[in-house]
Amino acid sequence: MRDYKKLEVWRKSHELNMFVYSNILPKFPKSEQFDLHSQTKRAAYSIPLNIVEGSGRFTEKDFAHFLDMALGSTHELEYCCLLFKDLLYIEQELYINTNQLINEVKAMLIGLIKILRK
Numbered sequence: 001m002r003d004y005k006k007l008e009v010w011r012k013s014h015e016l017n018m019f020v021y022s023n024i025l026p027k028f029p030k031s032e033q034f035d036l037h038s039q040t041k042r043a044a045y046s047i048p049l050n051i052v053e054g055s056g057r058f059t060e061k062d063f064a065h066f067l068d069m070a071l072g073s074t075h076e077l078e079y080c081c082l083l084f085k086d087l088l089y090i091e092q093e094l095y096i097n098t099n100q101l102i103n104e105v106k107a108m109l110i111g112l113i114k115i116l117r118k
Contacts, residue, residue: 001055001056001057001058002063004051004052004056007051007112009051009105009109010051012101012105013047013051013070014048015101016044016047016102016104017045017047017048019097019098020041020044020077021041021044023094023097024040024081024084024090024094025037027089027090027094029089032089036080036083036084039076040077040080043077044077046069046070046073047073047074047077048070050069050070051066051067051070053066054066060117061116063116064113064116064117067113067116068113070109074102074105074106074109075106077102078099078102078106081095081099081102082095
């Protein structure tokens with residue numbers, strides 16, 4: 001078992017989650033409150049939650065499995081942000097900043113998964 005709070009990838013994913021909650025979700029129109037808004041929120045908090053759950057597992061294989069799920073949620077969030085931009089819910093600059101955070105988390109997850117699978 002690992003202390004997830006010591007993992008840089010968890011810290012970065014938590015930062016991403018907080019960024020989405022503070023900067024992206026408030027921009028949604030009321031008409032999206034129960035659809036795209038909800039899906040985006042779940043994708044954002046699923047990333048750190050899967051890292052936390054995997055950290056509590058005893059094997060590297062199990063931990064890598066949960067990191068895979070976190071990576072899937074990261075890709076989902078990436079698409080949601082592209083969609084928001086294209087629907088004009090967020091401006092280009094916010095999209096670029098969000099995408100930068102997402103790419104950092106993706107790279108960290110991929111790197112850790114590779115290490116665990118060696």
